[in-house]
Amino acid sequence: MQRAIRTPAGLAAAVGIALEDLPYSQIADQGFPLLVPHAFAARIERGNVADPLLRQILAAQDETLTVAGYSNDPLAETSLYAGTPGLLQKYHGRALLVVTGQCAINCRYCFRRDYPYSDNAQSSTERLATIDQLLDDSSIGEIILSGGDPLLLLDEQITAIAQRIARHERDITLRIHTRLPIVIPDRVTTALTRTLSQTGLRSVMVLHSNHPNEIDQATAKAIQSLRDAGVTMLNQSVLLAGVNDNPDVLAALSDRLFAAGVLPYYIHMLDKVAGSSHFEVCEDSARRIMGELSALRPGYLIPKLAVERPGAASKRQLEPIYPSV
Ligand SMILES: *Cc1c(COP(=O)(O)O)cnc(C)c1O
Ligand code: SF4
Numbered sequence: 001m002q003r004a005i006r007t008p009a010g011l012a013a014a015v016g017i018a019l020e021d022l023p024y025s026q027i028a029d030q031g032f033p034l035l036v037p038h039a040f041a042a043r044i045e046r047g048n049v050a051d052p053l054l055r056q057i058l059a060a061q062d063e064t065l066t067v068a069g070y071s072n073d074p075l076a077e078t079s080l081y082a083g084t085p086g087l088l089q090k091y092h093g094r095a096l097l098v099v100t101g102q103c104a105i106n107c108r109y110c111f112r113r114d115y116p117y118s119d120n121a122q123s124s125t126e127r128l129a130t131i132d133q134l135l136d137d138s139s140i141g142e143i144i145l146s147g148g149d150p151l152l153l154l155d156e157q158i159t160a161i162a163q164r165i166a167r168h169e170r171d172i173t174l175r176i177h178t179r180l181p182i183v184i185p186d187r188v189t190t191a192l193t194r195t196l197s198q199t200g201l202r203s204v205m206v207l208h209s210n211h212p213n214e215i216d217q218a219t220a221k222a223i224q225s226l227r228d229a230g231v232t233m234l235n236q237s238v239l240l241a242g243v244n245d246n247p248d249v250l251a252a253l254s255d256r257l258f259a260a261g262v263l264p265y266y267i268h269m270l271d272k273v274a275g276s277s278h279f280e281v282c283e284d285s286a287r288r289i290m291g292e293l294s295a296l297r298p299g300y301l302i303p304k305l306a307v308e309r310p311g312a313a314s315k316r317q318l319e320p321i322y323p324s325v
Helices: 008-015 026-031 052-057 124-136 155-166 190-198 217-228 247-259 283-294
Strands: 094-098 142-146 173-178 202-208 232-238 263-268 304-307
Touching (some): 094 124, 124 155, 142 155, 190 217, 217 232, 247 263, 247 283, 283 304
Parallel strands (some): 094 142, 142 173, 263 304
């Protein structure tokens, strides 16, 4: 994290592109800082301004456009779902904890890029008290750690959370939503995998990757050690124009994930956060891409196309539009 790329010049050097050839914007960078770990930057094709990984992380001129329908809180998380700081309870049986505002990478399309993390911070003690309250509620069957990226907590903090959940009589699933095994595979330490295997909790990890080039050997090795610890491995993606809005790319992503022992779970429609309009894929195109993908791979390699609507009781699935026979 300390060595991560935080300047446009550092990024330009890492990807072998002259600074003046990058569509970089300082205004975009000031609003949401450029942040890329070297392990991720190394998978960007040198000299390729249109690289799908570069597009996900470059603070770009397009972000400064003001576009109708795009806002700072597209999912109404700070109004409709405000309550205990850091706790989001939208769906039956599941409670989501925003355990940190930090990420190892700043994805330009992030729907929480403007989330007021500092208003929602909890100390470790407060968080454990929140978990106790949740466990007293017999309707809760799953606790989800989110962020930010929950794997930016220290191993001791994650262990404390897992042990707190495990000591309850009830059968609870621990789910971790993280991009870290993708962007800094070294984060998957033995202390982490030991915690996940030793607490006896049923645990699920939902990775976030959008393009097959994000999964290299180091990532696959990190995933293998999580699997060895008994963690069920899933992946979610965001459907992004110029990154993965193509059935062949999504088929290749599913293949790469499956080879590493991960099943595709969701592919999300973009949440319309201000500054992300250049990533938009319209619903019709998205549904057609999924229809074409369905013809290329078995059902278990097809993620569900999901969209979030504030106030809805679940994420909604959009039906693929299949190629005509
Ligand atoms: C996405 C999300 C979940 C998990 O939904 P699943 O459909 O179970 O993956 C839970 N809580 C919140 C607040 C969410 O945004
Ligand atoms: S890793 Fe997730 S939370 Fe962090 S910036 Fe990317 S999309 Fe947002």
